[in-house]
Amino acid sequence: MSRRRKALVAVTAGLATVSLGLSFTSAAGAAPGAKTDPNGLKLVKTKTSLFGTHYWYQQTFKGLPVIDGYYAKHVTKSGTTEIADGRDAVPADLDVSAKVQAASATQSANSAVTARANRARIAGPGKSLTQQPAATSGAAQLAVIGGPNARLVWNVTSRSTEGVSRSLVDAKTGSVVASKVISDNVDGHGSVFDPNPVVSEQNEKLTDMNDKNQDALFLAQKNVILRNLDGSGKLNGSYVNIKEAKGGIAQNKNNNFIYQRANDKFEQVMAYYHVNQTQEYIHSLGFTDVNNESQDFSIDTFAGDNSFYDPSTDMITMGEGGVDDAEDAEVIWHEYGHAIQDDVVPGFGESEQAGAIGEGWGDYWAVTNSVPVSKGFNLPCVMDWDATSYTTDEPHCLRRTDGTKTTDDIDGEVHDDGEIWSRALWDIHQNLGRTKANKLILEATFFYDPDTSFAAAAQDTVQAARLLYGKAAAQTVTDAFKARKIL
Known part of the structure; x- marks a missing residue:
C-alpha cells in the first residue's frame, strides 16, 4: 500500500x-x-x-x-x-469569501464536463457525432486547494456519460481549475441467453410462443457478471448505454438485473452483456479505438421484426417483432458490427459493394463471437433463435457464412451480396484461426474508403495480413478472396 x-x-x-x-x-x-x-x-x-x-x-x-x-x-x-x-x-491569510456564485460555477463545471465527454466520443478526424446530453449537477460546495497555488474553489459534482466528475472552479475568477472523473466502474449481475437458446440447448424445435416464459427457455438462461457498469443503477457503462426501452429503463441500486425472458428488461441485459463482452474481446486483440465508447441502444421500441444501426444518431435499435431481436446475441453482434465500421470509417457504406461488405462483416462478426460459446453447434449459421420466427427449415438460419456465392452472383442487394464477403472472412477465420483473422480484419478496416469496392477492401485485408503475420498469411487471405472471385 x-x-x-x-x-x-x-x-x-x-x-x-x-x-x-x-x-x-x-x-x-x-x-x-x-x-x-x-x-x-x-x-x-x-x-x-x-x-x-x-x-x-x-x-x-x-x-x-x-x-x-x-x-x-x-x-x-x-x-x-x-x-x-x-x-x-x-x-x-487566504480569503474564503466567494466572488463567483454557486450557480455560475456549476454552469462552468458542467460545460467543461460535457465538452470532455463529447471529445471522448470522437474516434478520429472528421468524425461527426450527435452531441451527448449535457452534464447535470448534484452539488456545489466551497472548498480550499492547498499547496503553492492555494485558492478558494467551488467543488462541483456533475453527472455525464462519463459517470460522476468532480470539477474545481476558482471562486474568485470562475475558471475551471481541474476536472476529473471520480466514479469507478462496478460489476453487476444479470441473466442472459448466450448466445441464444437454440444454440445453448442445441434444440431447433424451440419457438417464441409470443414471448412467454417456458421451462426450456428458463434452462437456457445463464447468470453472468455485468462488468464496466458506471454505478448509476442503470445498464450504462464504458461500452453500452441503454438509452431508451419499451417499458422503461432497467434500474437497480444494487446493480442486479436478473429477469426472465418475458420481461422486456431481459433484452436490455442481453444488449449490455454481449456488447460489453465483444468490446473486451476487441481490447484483448490490442485495439483501443474501435467504437471505444458507450454505444447507445434503443430496446424493443420498434414493433417490426427488424433491427438497425442509425449512423445519423449513432443509435442501435432492436426490434420486437417475432422473437425479440435482442434475445439473440447474434442479432446484437451483427448490428454492433455496423456501429464498428461507422466508427472506424466515417460514412462507411456509400457504395453498393461497401454496403454489402458491411452486411457480410456483420454476419461474420456475429458468428465469430459465437465461436467461444457455441460448442460448435450449427456453425456458421447466423441468428438461429431469431430465425425460428420466419423460417421453417432446420437448422433455422437467417443466413450462413459458408455459402458458395462468388462475384458472379452479385445481384445488387447488400444482404445477398454480403454473403460473398462473409464467406471470404469465414475462410480466413478457418485457416488462420480466430485471433489472427479478427486482428487483421479489424486492422484492415481502418484503411477502407467509405465507398470501397470488394477488390479494394480485399487488398487492404491482404496488406494487413502481410504486415501483421507475413507472406504466408497474406497468401492465405489472398486465396480466400480469389475463391470468391473478388481478387
Whole structure:
C-alpha cells in the first residue's frame, strides 16, 4: 500500500501549534475523540480491522474542507501507532469569501464536463457525432486547494456519460481549475441467453410462443457478471448505454438485473452483456479505438421484426417483432458490427459493394463471437433463435457464412451480396484461426474508403495480413478472396 506523505512547510494559524488539542507528532498522542480539533482536522471515519483501529480525518481551513487533504492515525491492538499525514499548506491569510456564485460555477463545471465527454466520443478526424446530453449537477460546495497555488474553489459534482466528475472552479475568477472523473466502474449481475437458446440447448424445435416464459427457455438462461457498469443503477457503462426501452429503463441500486425472458428488461441485459463482452474481446486483440465508447441502444421500441444501426444518431435499435431481436446475441453482434465500421470509417457504406461488405462483416462478426460459446453447434449459421420466427427449415438460419456465392452472383442487394464477403472472412477465420483473422480484419478496416469496392477492401485485408503475420498469411487471405472471385 502506498501513502502520500507531505510535510507542512507553511502552516496556517490553525495548524501552527500542532501540540494544541490532539497531538499527531508522536505515537503517544491522545486518542482521537473530538469531531474537530484546533488543528483543523475533522474526524470523518473510524474503521476497525483485525489488527487495530483506523481514524481518518479531513483537513479543513476556516471550516472549509481542503481538497485531498487528509490525516490518518492507525492504532494497532498492541498499542503502536502509524501516522499518514496528507495535509497541504494553506496561507493563514487566504480569503474564503466567494466572488463567483454557486450557480455560475456549476454552469462552468458542467460545460467543461460535457465538452470532455463529447471529445471522448470522437474516434478520429472528421468524425461527426450527435452531441451527448449535457452534464447535470448534484452539488456545489466551497472548498480550499492547498499547496503553492492555494485558492478558494467551488467543488462541483456533475453527472455525464462519463459517470460522476468532480470539477474545481476558482471562486474568485470562475475558471475551471481541474476536472476529473471520480466514479469507478462496478460489476453487476444479470441473466442472459448466450448466445441464444437454440444454440445453448442445441434444440431447433424451440419457438417464441409470443414471448412467454417456458421451462426450456428458463434452462437456457445463464447468470453472468455485468462488468464496466458506471454505478448509476442503470445498464450504462464504458461500452453500452441503454438509452431508451419499451417499458422503461432497467434500474437497480444494487446493480442486479436478473429477469426472465418475458420481461422486456431481459433484452436490455442481453444488449449490455454481449456488447460489453465483444468490446473486451476487441481490447484483448490490442485495439483501443474501435467504437471505444458507450454505444447507445434503443430496446424493443420498434414493433417490426427488424433491427438497425442509425449512423445519423449513432443509435442501435432492436426490434420486437417475432422473437425479440435482442434475445439473440447474434442479432446484437451483427448490428454492433455496423456501429464498428461507422466508427472506424466515417460514412462507411456509400457504395453498393461497401454496403454489402458491411452486411457480410456483420454476419461474420456475429458468428465469430459465437465461436467461444457455441460448442460448435450449427456453425456458421447466423441468428438461429431469431430465425425460428420466419423460417421453417432446420437448422433455422437467417443466413450462413459458408455459402458458395462468388462475384458472379452479385445481384445488387447488400444482404445477398454480403454473403460473398462473409464467406471470404469465414475462410480466413478457418485457416488462420480466430485471433489472427479478427486482428487483421479489424486492422484492415481502418484503411477502407467509405465507398470501397470488394477488390479494394480485399487488398487492404491482404496488406494487413502481410504486415501483421507475413507472406504466408497474406497468401492465405489472398486465396480466400480469389475463391470468391473478388481478387
